[in-house]
Amino acid sequence: MEVIVTEIIKTIKDSDTVIERDMKLLALFFELFRTALGIALEQLDRELATEYKKQGYIVERQDGRTVQCLCGTVSFVRRRMKKPGKKGIYPLDKQLRLKPHQRFSALLMKKVAETATSCVYRKTADIVNRFTLTNLSHQTVKHIVMQSGTLCQEWQDIQRQETSVEETEAPVVYIEGDGLVLRGQHKKQLEIHRMQVYEGRKKEGKRTRLIHGYHMASTEYEKTWERAGWYMHRQYGLSHTIVISNGDGGTGYGYEAFQELAAGCKWHEHQRDVYHVHRKVKGTDELQDVERLRKYLTRNWTYVEPLNQRQMPEKVHLIQPGACEAGHRIYSYRMKHQGRCWSQEEAEAMVQLITAMKNEEWDAVYGQWGRTAYKPISQRFKNIMRKVMKRVPMQPHKGVHQGSIGTYSSASSPLGKLAKGLQMAHIL
Template sequence: MEYIVTEIIKIIKESDTAIVRETKLLQLFIRLFTEALACALETMDTELVEQYKKQGYQIERRDRRTIQGLFGTVTYLRRRIRKEGPRAKGFYPLDTQLGLKKYQRYTALFRKRVAEVATGSVYRTTADVINRLTLTSISHQTVGNIIKQVGRGYADWEQSQQHKVLVGETAPSQLTVLCIEGDGLLIKGQGAKQQEIHRIQISEGITRCGTRTTLVHPHYFASMDHRKLVAQVTAYLQHKYDLAHVVVVSNSDGGRGYGKDVFGSLVIGCQQHEHVLDRYHVNRKLKERLYFTEPALQDEIRQTLREYQWEPLQVLLDTAESQAETPEEIVHVQKLRQYVARNWISLAPLKLRKIPVSASGIGTCESNHRIYSYRMKKQGRHGSRTGGTAMVKVITAIRNKELDQAFVGWASGFTAPVSRTFRGTMRRVMRKIPFQTHVGVHHGCIRNTGPASSAIGKLAKSFSTPAFL
């Protein structure tokens, strides 16, 4: 402790500016911590190897390993052991106990923080942020590799959870109304190719806080593969809810892969399924087809659709057709008429269907695209399918607040459970730390056998009298 205090005082005195002072202090603290951590790891490795020796293992060699985390870079020595035999394989007890994979250089928390920062900025900016805020140094290529590893790991964890859902037995929650929405988001791929992010979100309605509304228990799904997405959502719904007592309200723009039949396949066995065509896309379709008509006529058609009146709507469409001046405009009116007829049941307002759910509980899928579009479409960005899939998975994991669970739940993950052997090792290590008795400050005095006015008496008085500066 005296050495550390001395070093701190020396840095404070010799630093010219506050920035230099704080930088040197941070370097000192990290160096002391990493050295102490390396010493602790090597001590635990010694204790673990001693336990394995009792089981017949022998030390094969001693290798150096470097691990990089937010706390700095730690380099330590650990032993590789093995048993005699034709099929015996060597391993590192300390790495196995800590859950460190082969060739793994970065800790779990470091990867998690890099992934979180990378979902809001490009890889170069992420690397620059990490390098400035920590004493580590990574490149933007390393950031991309970390994103791919974390995204792939979360996808595997999702797959394992889906398998547990299909084979497990859990009590589904009781619910009255369930809202499901889906939509696709096009992004740029490599070259002239386009890729589509398929998204489905599930909620149990809305709750109001003043003028703002919030989804109740939302859960988000996203993938580049529509078939896998449908299978994942189906397994989640069958596991989470007792659909036999649930009224499901689905909402979409009616595009490919998001029709009423697709949502019906997700909620097979539900009490009632009502599909609603998204009002925003209906109005946009109306504006695109009737661009040549008067705005007042378009407003009347919208009002008629909101009131769900078939006959007045046909009259208004006839009026729009009479205003067409070219064959192309007539075709637009006919296509709009077919569109309305094809989706007439899905255009019915919820208040006419007598469903206990507010219209504000649906229609939020478009706004929830932003977290993906801002990161993956802004400034003309594009990427590979592998990198795009990984980024989609990481963003979804953060949105669902499942990234921590995924890190813990990965098979052979970054953290291993604390075994009984490891606990015993820690207790033995703690007992080996020498205990030092501190007696406090030593007090001395000058013995004076003469008068206090003598030279020796004055010197003894000067040492016994405290001097306040």
């Protein structure tokens, strides 16, 4: 500890400005953490090797590995072990849940993906590089987003396989659905299919919050509808529940589709979204438009009629106009502005990320990945930091020394061009 304290004091004294001081201290602290983590991982690898030897494994070789973390690059050496008749494994990689060829830590991936849901990939890379000791490109950010989207889907699949939770007895459940069109690659159109389920609305200042709201979204209609049906029948005991559905009447958002989700409920009422009805009324100018409007209202009056005028067993609150469309904003702000276009896979990954964060499931998604199944840490682990404190203090890098060539001739001469090239080399 005395060595580290001495190094901190020396860094503070040798710094000319507060920015220089803070940057040097940050580099020192990160270097200390990376060193400690590297020693800890190698210590853990030795303990894992001892346990695996008891199971008949032998050490084949030792290989190095580097992982990019928020604090920078962490390097360590671990053992590859093999048992006769079985494929070789790295016990430490298995313990840390490091996948083959994985270059980034789970926390770094989580933070990068979070940032990417609110700004473009280039801006995300710039932000992460400024606030950490990493050096990411926008292509790397895209790759992390795609991996995180796959992780969200895997977590949802695991949730479906788990035992059902205790059902919630809600008197009324509201379910809404609508689509959001995006610009796809090669002049194609993509659509985000969204569903939201909630038990009512609560006024908070000038805004309204959904009570126990849950959101489903995907670029695939069947996937969204399947998840909505799973959630409805897993979360609620619908036999004593009134279900109020709302849609614009487009393909896949009519009464019949919602009736499947509400199967087994006490009472189901479907409502045509008021926002779309008002838009049709306001867009009526010519006589032929009036005739079309009359036919539309006649054909859909069963769903256009206000809920408080229908024969229902209980009084329910009306669904506000454009309620589902308001939930589009978090997707449209990220995915529609500035002429952005998406591939099917990339759009699906981004939709899954935004939805997981909106449902406050983001920590659970990465928490599922981070679970460890084996913890053979012994009392020797407590001595790791003591070893780190006794290490030789970090020697700060002095940087590249710049020099010049005295040409004593014109800049266009061969020697002048060489001198100019050497002067520009530090920029490359």
